[in-house]
Amino acid sequence: MSEELTQRILKVIADSQKLPPEKVTLDSTFEELGIDSLDGVNILFALENEFNVNIPDEGVQGIRTIRQMVEALDKLFASGQTGAPAPGRA
Amino acid sequence: MARRVVVTGVGVISALGHNAGEFWQALAAGRSGIGPMQLVDASLLRFPNAAEVHGYNPAGHFQNKEVDFLDRFAQFAVIAAREAVRDSGIEWTPELRERSAVVTGSCVGGKTTEDEGFQNLYGLKRMRVNPLTIPRAMENAGASHISIETGITGPTYTISTACSSSNHAIGQAFWLVRNGVAEAAITGGSEAPFCLGNLKAWEAMRVVAPDTCRPFSKNRRGMILGEGGAMLVLETLEAAQARGARIYAEIVGFGMSSDAHHLTQPTLEGPSRAMRGALADGGIAPERVGYINAHGTATPANDPTEAGAIRTVFGAHAKRIAVSSTKSMHGHALGAAGAVEAVATVLALRNGLLPPTANFEELDPQCQIDVVPNQARPAQPEFALSNSFAFGGLNAVLAFRRWD
Numbered sequence: 251m252s253e254e255l256t257q258r259i260l261k262v263i264a265d266s267q268k269l270p271p272e273k274v275t276l277d278s279t280f281e282e283l284g285i286d287s288l289d290g291v292n293i294l295f296a297l298e299n300e301f302n303v304n305i306p307d308e309g310v311q312g313i314r315t316i317r318q319m320v321e322a323l324d325k326l327f328a329s330g331q332t333g334a335p336a337p338g339r340a
Numbered sequence: 341m342a343r344r345v346v347v348t349g350v351g352v353i354s355a356l357g358h359n360a361g362e363f364w365q366a367l368a369a370g371r372s373g374i375g376p377m378q379l380v381d382a383s384l385l386r387f388p389n390a391a392e393v394h395g396y397n398p399a400g401h402f403q404n405k406e407v408d409f410l411d412r413f414a415q416f417a418v419i420a421a422r423e424a425v426r427d428s429g430i431e432w433t434p435e436l437r438e439r440s441a442v443v444t445g446s447c448v449g450g451k452t453t454e455d456e457g458f459q460n461l462y463g464l465k466r467m468r469v470n471p472l473t474i475p476r477a478m479e480n481a482g483a484s485h486i487s488i489e490t491g492i493t494g495p496t497y498t499i500s501t502a503c504s505s506s507n508h509a510i511g512q513a514f515w516l517v518r519n520g521v522a523e524a525a526i527t528g529g530s531e532a533p534f535c536l537g538n539l540k541a542w543e544a545m546r547v548v549a550p551d552t553c554r555p556f557s558k559n560r561r562g563m564i565l566g567e568g569g570a571m572l573v574l575e576t577l578e579a580a581q582a583r584g585a586r587i588y589a590e591i592v593g594f595g596m597s598s599d600a601h602h603l604t605q606p607t608l609e610g611p612s613r614a615m616r617g618a619l620a621d622g623g624i625a626p627e628r629v630g631y632i633n634a635h636g637t638a639t640p641a642n643d644p645t646e647a648g649a650i651r652t653v654f655g656a657h658a659k660r661i662a663v664s665s666t667k668s669m670h671g672h673a674l675g676a677a678g679a680v681e682a683v684a685t686v687l688a689l690r691n692g693l694l695p696p697t698a699n700f701e702e703l704d705p706q707c708q709i710d711v712v713p714n715q716a717r718p719a720q721p722e723f724a725l726s727n728s729f730a731f732g733g734l735n736a737v738l739a740f741r742r743w744d
Contacts, residue, residue: 287641288604291546306386307546 255327259297259320266296278316297323344577345517346743347588349428350683351420351528354568354670355391359423363670364687367695368716372669374552374564374699379534387548391566391671392534409472410485411450412532416569416676417482418489421526425490428573429585430524432490441522442483442496443513444571445505445529447675448538450477455535482530482569494522503635505529506678507728507736510572511594514738517574524579528679530569539565545604547639553672555636555665555697556643556711558704563637566671570679572686589686590741592723593622599733606641606729611649614735618725619653622739627657629739630721631694633685634711635729636665637672644706646727651708662719664712668698678728682738685726689742692720 256276264274267289274283280290290313294305301323309326313319352359355373356366366373376382377390393416398407401419410418421442432440453476457469475481480498487496495516499508506529513527533539542548542565549562580587595617599610619626635646651658666684673680688694693716700713726738 286602286605288602291544294546295544304386307550 256320258300259323260316262296262300263293263316263319266293274316276317276320280314293319342518343520344590345514345574346577346580346590347572347686348430348575348580348585349424349426349573350571350588350686351423351427352568352570352680352683353393353416353419354570354673354680355393355566356670358393358396360427360683360687363683364691366669367666367684367687368691368693370669370696370698370714370716372552372698374671380536380539384536385539386543387550389552389564390534391564391673393568409476411453411476411481413446413450413530414476414481414485416532416567417444417530417571418485420528420530420569420571421486421490424526424528424571424573430573430575432492436523437491438493439523440492441494441513441516441525441527442486442492443509443516443525443527444480444483444486444498445500445507445509445675445678446479446482446498446531447500447502447505448531448533449479450481451538452532452535453477455537458537486526490526492526500675501734501736502730502732503672503674503677504728504730504734504736505675506570506682507726507738508596510678510682510738511596511736513574514591514594517576524573524575526571526573528569528571528682529676531674531676532567533565533674534567549638552699553638553668554699554701555634555638555668556647556704556707556709557638557700558702560638560640560643560704562639563667563672566667566673568670568673568676568680570676570683572679572682587743589689589743591738592741593618593620593624593739595619595621595737597735599735601733603733604641604731606645606733608645608648608652610733610735611646611727611729612652614737615649615653615725615727618737618739624723624739626654629654629661629723629725630719631685631688631724632661632663633681633724633726634663634665635727636667636697638665638667642729643704646729647707647709658709661710662694662712662717663709664695664697666695668700669695678726678736678738681726685724685740689721689724689740692718694719
């Protein structure tokens with residue numbers, strides 16, 4: 251995954267959780283950031299809006315870290331199931 | 341000395357049929373009413389299945405003009421109440437009408453009516469909304485229509501506590517009658533949540549299964565939404581016996597609690613305290629409980645927590661209690677769930693047959709309880725509980741006693 255895409259994902263997560271951007275890194279766990287399961291579905295909603303994609307339940311269940319989330323999205327985009335990520339918010 | 345309260349009439353319309361007889365036949369056969377969604381275009385959703393009331397035509401129950409005033413959820417409330425009243429044989433004398441209550445539960449109320457109106461407004465840019473939208477959509481519409489139709493003029497209201505709505509309602513009605521505030525009550529709940537707006541909101545929560553409802557199974561994937569209505573007629577034991585009424589069961593206990601924790605993550609403590617509350621309220625020794633109609637939504641979070649709470653409350657006796665989730669057959673009817681399951685529980689006690697947990701495949705090691713897998717079981721427990729645990733952490737548990 252490109253660095254730019256990774257940064258976009260981190261920003262979406264930080265924005266949706268009202269967290270300072272510098273706190274959200276690839277190595278952060280949901281637990282450290284205080285992200286619970288309801289926050290998780292909120293993040294997925296924010297990511298769906300940002301990239302204009304549908305993220306199915308399969309592949310995102312049991313995600314507990316930011317890295318897992320980025321990797322799951324990478325896999326999803328690569329699979330082409332949801333269409334490539336849009337170049338940016340219009 | 342507190343008065344004893346009994347159930348003398350039941351009515352149900354659900355995915356398992358249009359009356360209590362059909363409902364019980366399906367439960368006894370372990371037959372699920374879950375199937376492909378027909379009320380909403382499922383190709384727009386991540387989940388294709390639902391527990392809908394099939395073959396339903398409002399014209400079979402209401403006059404043309406009446407239907408204009410009744411959202412589908414209120415129709416179900418009235419239909420179930422009519423059946424329960426007819427079934428009980430109770431006669432509404434002028435005195436009894438004044439001294440009777442109607443307490444109903446509903447979570448989403450007339451969202452389908454609102455959805456249609458707002459679609460016209462936002463989608464089609466028609467700048468008018470039907471003037472009956474407000475009275476059709478209000479959560480108390482079911483209670484009000486039941487009151488108008490029966491002429492009951494005593495305490496009449498509706499409780500909205502998400503998936504615990506009906507249990508809270510029935511518990512309130514039970515206490516009104518037990519404490520002499522009312523002589524009789526029609527109580528239960530109804531729900532009709534199938535409109536695209538509401539289903540999209542459920543989809544976004546990621547708690548609805550893409551296949552079916554498999555409570556306590558290792559491979560469960562979430563709930564299946566359902567709809568319907570269920571009502572019970574409650575009256576004092578004395579009044580029921582005086583008029584020679586058939587008694588389905590005695591309602592003996594009601595317990596409530598709040599988790600005070602999280603909107604969607606359950607705790608062990610909240611549900612445990614609600615079950616203990618129902619036992620204490622009914623003066624029931626835990627060892628005498630033989631059946632629990634579980635909340636059993638089949639979400640990853642609910643089932644292990646509920647199983648754990650049952651083990652916490654009942655200790656060594658827990659493994660001797662049969663626990664089934666009939667949501668596997670009638671779906672999760674949200675604010676009507678408690679009422680549908682209360683009827684399932686009293687019919688189980690009366691018929692000496694415990695409905696199974698259908699669609700069951702493999703026990704989740706985190707749910708170590710006897711879930712009555714797939715096949716109904718003959719048994720005659722003395723006491724039974726019916727659990728409801730809502731989003732928002734609000735718990736309500738009813739306790740019933742077999743009537744011989």
